[in-house]
Amino acid sequence: xxxxxxxxxxxxxxxxxxxxxxxxxxxxxxxxxxxxxxxxxxxxxxxxxxxxxxxxxxxxxxxxxxxxxxxxxxxxxxxxxxxxxxxxxxxxxxxxxxxxxxxxxxxxxxxxxxxxxxxxxxxxxxxxxxxxxxxxxxxxxxxxxxxxxxxxxxxxxxxxxxxxxxxxxxxxxxxxxxxxxxxxxxxxxxxxxxxxxxxxxxxxxxxxxxxxxxxxxxxxxxxxxxxxxxxxxxxxxxxxxxxxxxxxxxxxxxxxxxxxxxxxxxxxxxxxxxxxxxxxxxxxxxxxxxxxxxxxxxxxxxxxxxxxxxxxxxxxxxxxxxxxxxxxxxxxxxxxxxxxxxxxxxxxxxxxxxxxxxxxxxxxxxxxxxxxxxxxxxxxxxxxxxxxxxxxxxxxxxxxxxxxxxxxxxxxxxxxxxxxxxxxxxxxxxxxxxxxxxxxxxxxxxxxxxxxxxxxxxxxxxxxxxxxxxxxxxxxxxxxxxxxxxxxxxxxxxxxxxxxxxxxxxxxxxxxxxxxxxxxxxxxxxxxxxxxxxxxxxxxxxxxxxxxxxxxxxxxxxxxxxxxxxxxxxxxxxxxxxxxxxxxxxxxxxxxxxxxxxxxxxxxxxxxxxxxxxxxxxxxxxxxxxxxxxxxxx
Amino acid sequence: xxxxxxxxxxxxxxxxxxxxxxxxxxxxxxxxxxxxxxxxxxxxxxxxxxxxxxxxxxxxxxxxxxxxxxxxxxxxxxxxxxxxxxxxxxxxxxxxxxxxxxxxxxxxxxxxxxxxxxxxxxxxxxxxxxxxxxxxxxxxxxxxxxxxxxxxxxxxxxxxxxxxxxxxxxxxxxxxxxxxxxxxxxxxxxxxxxxxxxxxxxxxxxxxxxxxxxxxxxxxxxxxxxxxxxxxxxxxxxxxxxxxxxxxxxxxxxxxxxxxxxxxxxxxxxxxxxxxxxxxxxxxxxxxxxxxxxxxxxxxxxxxxxxxxxxxxxxxxxxxxxxxxxxxxxxxxxxxxxxxxxxxxxxxxxxx
Numbered sequence: 001x002x003x004x005x006x007x008x009x010x011x012x013x014x015x016x017x018x019x020x021x022x023x024x025x026x027x028x029x030x031x032x033x034x035x036x037x038x039x040x041x042x043x044x045x046x047x048x049x050x051x052x053x054x055x056x057x058x059x060x061x062x063x064x065x066x067x068x069x070x071x072x073x074x075x076x077x078x079x080x081x082x083x084x085x086x087x088x089x090x091x092x093x094x095x096x097x098x099x100x101x102x103x104x105x106x107x108x109x110x111x112x113x114x115x116x117x118x119x120x121x122x123x124x125x126x127x128x129x130x131x132x133x134x135x136x137x138x139x140x141x142x143x144x145x146x147x148x149x150x151x152x153x154x155x156x157x158x159x160x161x162x163x164x165x166x167x168x169x170x171x172x173x174x175x176x177x178x179x180x181x182x183x184x185x186x187x188x189x190x191x192x193x194x195x196x197x198x199x200x201x202x203x204x205x206x207x208x209x210x211x212x213x214x215x216x217x218x219x220x221x222x223x224x225x226x227x228x229x230x231x232x233x234x235x236x237x238x239x240x241x242x243x244x245x246x247x248x249x250x251x252x253x254x255x256x257x258x259x260x261x262x263x264x265x266x267x268x269x270x271x272x273x274x275x276x277x278x279x280x281x282x283x284x285x286x287x288x289x290x291x292x293x294x295x296x297x298x299x300x301x302x303x304x305x306x307x308x309x310x311x312x313x314x315x316x317x318x319x320x321x322x323x324x325x326x327x328x329x330x331x332x333x334x335x336x337x338x339x340x341x342x343x344x345x346x347x348x349x350x351x352x353x354x355x356x357x358x359x360x361x362x363x364x365x366x367x368x369x370x371x372x373x374x375x376x377x378x379x380x381x382x383x384x385x386x387x388x389x390x391x392x393x394x395x396x397x398x399x400x401x402x403x404x405x406x407x408x409x410x411x412x413x414x415x416x417x418x419x420x421x422x423x424x425x426x427x428x429x430x431x432x433x434x435x436x437x438x439x440x441x442x443x444x445x446x447x448x449x450x451x452x453x454x455x456x457x458x459x460x461x462x463x464x465x466x467x468x469x470x471x472x473x474x475x476x477x478x479x480x481x482x483x484x485x486x487x488x489x490x491x492x493x494x495x496x497x498x499x500x501x502x503x504x505x506x507x508x509x510x511x512x513x514x515x516x517x518x519x520x521x522x523x524x525x526x527x528x529x530x531x532x533x534x535x536x537x538x539x540x541x542x543x544x545x546x547x548x549x550x551x552x553x554x555x556x557x558x559x560x561x562x563x564x565x566x567x568x569x570x571x572x573x574x575x576x577x578x579x580x581x582x583x584x585x586x587x588x589x590x591x592x593x594x595x596x597x598x599x600x601x602x603x604x605x606x607x608x609x610x611x612x613x614x615x616x617x618x619x620x621x622x623x624x625x626x627x628x629x630x631x632x633x634x
Numbered sequence: 635x636x637x638x639x640x641x642x643x644x645x646x647x648x649x650x651x652x653x654x655x656x657x658x659x660x661x662x663x664x665x666x667x668x669x670x671x672x673x674x675x676x677x678x679x680x681x682x683x684x685x686x687x688x689x690x691x692x693x694x695x696x697x698x699x700x701x702x703x704x705x706x707x708x709x710x711x712x713x714x715x716x717x718x719x720x721x722x723x724x725x726x727x728x729x730x731x732x733x734x735x736x737x738x739x740x741x742x743x744x745x746x747x748x749x750x751x752x753x754x755x756x757x758x759x760x761x762x763x764x765x766x767x768x769x770x771x772x773x774x775x776x777x778x779x780x781x782x783x784x785x786x787x788x789x790x791x792x793x794x795x796x797x798x799x800x801x802x803x804x805x806x807x808x809x810x811x812x813x814x815x816x817x818x819x820x821x822x823x824x825x826x827x828x829x830x831x832x833x834x835x836x837x838x839x840x841x842x843x844x845x846x847x848x849x850x851x852x853x854x855x856x857x858x859x860x861x862x863x864x865x866x867x868x869x870x871x872x873x874x875x876x877x878x879x880x881x882x883x884x885x886x887x888x889x890x891x892x893x894x895x896x897x898x899x900x901x902x903x904x905x906x907x908x909x910x911x912x913x914x915x916x917x918x919x920x921x922x923x924x925x926x927x928x929x930x931x932x933x934x935x936x937x938x939x940x941x942x943x944x945x946x947x948x949x950x951x952x953x954x955x956x957x958x959x960x961x962x963x964x965x966x967x968x969x970x971x972x973x974x975x976x977x978x979x980x981x982x983x984x985x986x
Contacts, residue, residue: 054746054747058746061769062771064769065769097771100771104775108778111778161863161864161866162864164863164864164875164878164879165860165861165863165864166860167860167879168858168859168860168863168879168882168883169858169859169860196858197857197858197859197860197861198860200858200861201860201861201864203804204804204807204808204861204864204865205864206790
């Protein structure tokens with residue numbers, strides 16, 4: 001469980017005509033992680049999938065645009081898996097272009113209706129404005145012998161420039177209303193030479209003429225308003241008709257669009273693989289990473305599906321390739337939520353120990369010991385179960401944390417802070433604080449030693465022996481730490497640190513200093529300073545890191561003390577007050593202290609654990625897949 | 635900006651300014667053959683025998699642009715948001731070049747791969763935010779997509795114009811106008827001790843473009859005064875709104891030059907054509923940038939001046955390499971890289 005799945009580097013040589021089939025087969029096996037590095041063989045310079053990819057992208061873009069208007073399921077259930085040849089892909093692209101043009105016409109028609117409605121609203125606003133005037137604007141608006149008169153709207157940001165431009169044509173501009181991004185303006189000037197250039201400027205400025213009713217001064221504004229409302233109702237009718245037509249169009253083409261989606265999903269693996277495919281003439285090469293256990297079935301599937309000859313070869317990853325090898329993530333259901341937390345820090349490099357099982361065990365151990373209470377643990381577990389739909393895969397985390405809290409609650413004899421209702425299977429932390437501190441310290445020593453051992457193993461695993469011996473948290477560091485602990489235990493027991501622990505400690509520190517000195521490129525003075533500080537930092541670091549684990553005991557005591565405070569307050573009240581104080585007090589403890597404990601545990605995991613042994617620089621195994629869609633998704 | 639950021643920026647600009655080419659350095663480069671140029675400028679694609687001259691030129695242009703944008707990224711790092719916004723607005727011209735390429739490509743129904751080949755690769759902070767633009771299949775769809783973004787006003791105007799005339803000119807003119815208007819707006823928004831120096835330099839940029847546009851629209855395209863004025867972007871330096879109004883209303887080319895305010899009037903006096911005017915206002919702007927870079931106190935103004943000069947240098951280098959790739963005579967190349975006064979070279983005259 002701790003070791004990564006062994007991976008092989010795979011090279012597949014196929015005929016270029018067989019590439020779509022090979023891609024589909026690889027996708028169906030879900031075990032091929034593409035290697036996108038350029039080929040080592042210069043002759044394989046061709047990129048045979050480029051045209052296919054272009055056709056795919058064009059068709060997929062069209063379908064995506066249509067899907068924004070009518071909604072096409074992203075992964076409809078697959079009816080029959082078949083190879084999509086370039087001609088079929090081109091045909092789907094042409095079909096989608098026609099459908100997109102039809103859909104775009106509907107979209108355009110809706111947009112024109114929107115614009116007309118907006119224009120009616122602007123007319124209504126203009127009506128409000130002009131209705132209060134005492135002059136017959138209708139007369140002015142009609143063509144007169146001497147005056148050229150324009151009433152309309154223009155984007156606000158164009159008003160300033162338009163004002164200057166109309167001035168040059170002998171006109172004047174009055175901006176009488178600003179509404180949204182538009183300004184309502186009146187432009188007036190003498191008839192004659194200026195008219196022609198003004199028209200061009202008005203076009204450039206995005207001027208929209210506002211037809212002011214010619215009989216505005218004579219007719220009742222209410223009647224005019226009703227006329228506009230009637231027009232608005234007419235537009236609403238047109239919109240309904242258009243919607244109905246659009247629905248009919250959608251029904252008529254739904255299956256076609258779903259089929260197009262299926263075709264594109266089947267073509268997707270070849271497109272995804274494109275950067276990993278290199279060719280020379282009619283021979284193409286695919287490279288990738290495959291888990292060792294999946295190799296036989298992969299070879300068998302290729303044998304069954306490819307009609308032309310092919311060659312599948314594999315080898316172990318070379319040492320220089322190790323950072324490129326993908327790591328297969330944890331698939332155990334119970335560990336999944338913990339794997340998500342580990343992923344926040346990083347992905348294990350290929351060869352490194354996967355820390356998820358250790359993380360899960362130590363997380364639950366620390367959380368339970370710091371937050372041990374049967375009642376509160378039950379609430380956490382119940383909440384995790386109740387909200388399982390909303391929490392997704394994370395609900396198990398809540399349930400397990402709650403159960404761990406309950407387990408320690410039984411050991412401590414604590415239920416909702418009451419310590420006299422339940423007999424403690426072990427002991428109550430608040431009555432034995434020194435014991436708790438000793439246990440926490442011991443746990444810290446074990447945790448750090450295990451972390452160092454994992455760090456040493458990981459470095460040997462990635463073929464870095466020098467770092468495993470002399471690097472941070474390597475063998476020499478571990479010898480130093482163990483001798484420090486040994487000497488300290490002797491000191492507390494016998495009053496003497498002991499010669500052997502002291503010699504071991506000084507020797508390991510000396511070895512670290514020599515190693516650091518040799519690897520530094522700096523003037524001697526600077527070297528002395530850096531080596532001294534690094535050595536000091538090693539000593540202080542291990543001591544402070546060990547003491548850091550005292551927080552486990554501190555929080556278990558804190559938890560008991562907080563509960564005691566809640567119960568003391570409750571006991572000072574009447575029955576109702578007592579119940580309310582216990583309920584709200586426990587809620588307070590659950591939310592505030594529960595949150596703090598989680599943060600503290602994460603801190604210990606990430607800082608004291610992961611930073612020692614886990615590089616997190618790997619990348620996840622992401623095999624080529626065929627997106628089939630769940631039944632009923634269409 | 636804090637004092638430390640200001641000091642850092644000033645130091646950075648000064649350190650970078652040693653990359654700028656003076657006349658002797660450019661003259662030395664202009665004597666090199668392609669092989670030597672490629673080695674000196676680290677432009678390996680030139681030497682790839684497999685590539686056509688057009689592809690090579692394109693690769694060189696991209697590489698040179700990436701160098702300019704890399705400088706931009708370094709210089710904007712210590713700047714406050716407003717100053718950084720101004721420099722990014724200046725660099726956004728390349729995003730607008732892409733937009734114009736897209737419009738022209740869609741207008742002439744070129745395929746997407748062909749259009750993509752002609753687009754500049756730009757960093758996220760400079761490029762247009764709409765990936766949808768690239769996916770549009772025709773001009774009308776492209777304009778519809780544009781209408782949903784920050785260019786919605788000009789896109790709507792342009793779409794209406796396009797539907798009537800099927801001509802991208804209005805849109806392209808509006809895109810250019812909006813670019814300079816945005817630059818002016820960002821400059822005018824600046825406050826503090828540095829603002830006047832930056833606004834002065836932006837004023838120079840706007841004056842240059844206004845002179846060119848005014849002359850081009852009035853006398854090359856035959857626009858009316860009001861039509862020409864509408865396309866201009868008033869500057870806060872020489873060619874402010876009232877002056878542009880009066881200049882736009884003048885009917886003769888020489889009369890407009892004579893009516894220009896000093897020092898434009900003396901610099902442009904006797905220019906026989908718009909091309910010559912373009913050369914002279916270009917020289918004026920470059921001189922202004924050199925002065926700012928040498929004596930300016932504002933780090934941001936010096937950074938902008940440096941970028942304008944660097945861009946100018948890279949244009950000249952590109953002209954030099956393209957001339958070599960196309961096998962043009964040395965005389966023509968010297969004119970293109972501004973080492974010689976423009977005239978009709980003897981080789982061309984003979985060939986003609």
